């Protein structure tokens with residue numbers, strides 16, 4: 001039985017649970033419960049505050065966990081990063097009041113900076129050769145300048161709208177983060193085996209998220225050109241249509257080059273293009 005720690009309630013919770021479910025792992029959730037056991041996979045889920053997850057994994061109370069890299073590095077606990085999960089992408093940034101005539105990081109010398117991430121901030125300031133007073137507060141960091149607690153803040157930003165609505169502007173990016181799967185560094189063989197099984201499923205889910213199944217019709221004279229544009233997993237599938245001189249072509253394309261490929265194959269003569277999401281992809 002492998003023990004997975006995830007955030008009980010917060011920005012990581014929903015996507016963490018979604019990933020586990022997409023891996024075909026079933027369990028019953030209840031907002032009151034602190035742990036649940038899967039009904040079809042040797043996994044137990046512990047619901048914790050995200051700040052506690054690196055420590056619990058390092059101590060072996062949980063075997064694996066899902067946490068933001070920002071919290072993992074801030075906590076400085078000994079845990080292995082097994083996989084980047086691609087969700088909860090954000091950055092830790094320095095921000096100052098909009099009216100501030102900020103020119104460079106050296107403007108922060110001797111200033112007060114409020115943050116919930118003192119270690120990450122300290123490491124960054126040290127690297128930049130800046131000495132400032134760090135005020136560690138656990139929440140509502142963005143209001144610190146307006147109440148006179150600090151001249152600058154260092155906080156999590158994704159779109160930047162929270163900064164703007166508090167009259168602040170982002171001036172430096174301190175750390176880039178996303179959710180990661182972490183593991184205790186001395187799992188026994190049985191737990192390691194369950195983790196490998198879980199990772200195999202996570203990879204299938206991740207690959208599928210990036211890929212689209214594409215079906216199109218093409219006249220025979222365009223087939224070669226379209227085939228060259230669509231690599232597929234091995235190579236595209238080509239099936240004859242009932243209509244003479246036409247074929248149906250099936251393939252898989254990567255989301256990143258998706259629109260570019262669609263335009264090219266259309267120009268090459270493809271018609272009736274269907275794009276279908278893929279649920280799992282095992283190569």
Ligand code: ATP
Nearest residue numbers: 010011012049050051068070071088089090156158
């Ligand atoms: P807890 O009560 O568990 O301590 P918290 O309030 O510290 O929760 P959340 O705000 O739920 O934490 O954020 C959890 C993690 O989600 C952060 O550590 C960060 O990695 C990521 N995160 C935070 N804000 C955003 C955002 N705006 N967009 C995307 N990811 C974010």
Ligand code: ZN
Nearest residue numbers: 049050051052
């Ligand atoms: Zn937290």
